[in-house]
Amino acid sequence: DAGVTQSPTHLIKTRGQQVTLRCSPKSGHDTVSWYQQALGQGPQFIFQYYEEEERQRGNFPDRFSGHQFPNYSSELNVNALWLGDSALYLCASSLRAKNIQYFGAGTRLSVL
């Protein structure tokens, strides 16, 4: 049973560029949530997707956008990157009616 998979594992970008991160949920899960974890901090909620729609959003600017596909996989897009976007980006999946979110290993983004 495959868990949550994220790609790529590491990414280096320069300021002003755009980035796309990808996530495949755990088998049987239909909801995907994205979190940003800055160094030394706990994860911060970015947004959540269910039935291909953004259902809830945290306190992040519109530069952060996402998408969910019919197979429940998801993408996180960040435009106009700046230094403060450097972080570990975690994807979590869950079954809508269940509580537990299972996380992937994350994508470590460095913005130079």
Added chain:
Amino acid sequence: AQKITQTQPGMFVQEKEAVTLDCTYDTSDPSYGLFWYKQPSSGEMIFLIYQGSYDQQNATEGRYSLNFQKARKSANLVISASQLGDSAMYFCAMRGSRSGGSNYKLTFGKGTLLTVNP
């Protein structure tokens, strides 16, 4: 708004001993869930244990138990018989109720770095 407080930036424990990691929370939601996750240096957030606010008994999962004291708004994690592989960051998190609009969003604390000494 929900808030999780973990007051121990770091903890040390000897192998085979038990350790308690503290977590207090604040919420106005009538029902909520409390979680503990383990994050090794590799970065993956590993689910350990869950406690629902209306659960009558404290949750247990193998060597992990959650000491839930609702009146005190605390949800401490107890790890028994510590192992070297338990060395990692530990995060307490909570999820609100649907009626509160919090849905499936998790709010995390800042974490506690546990070091298990041989």
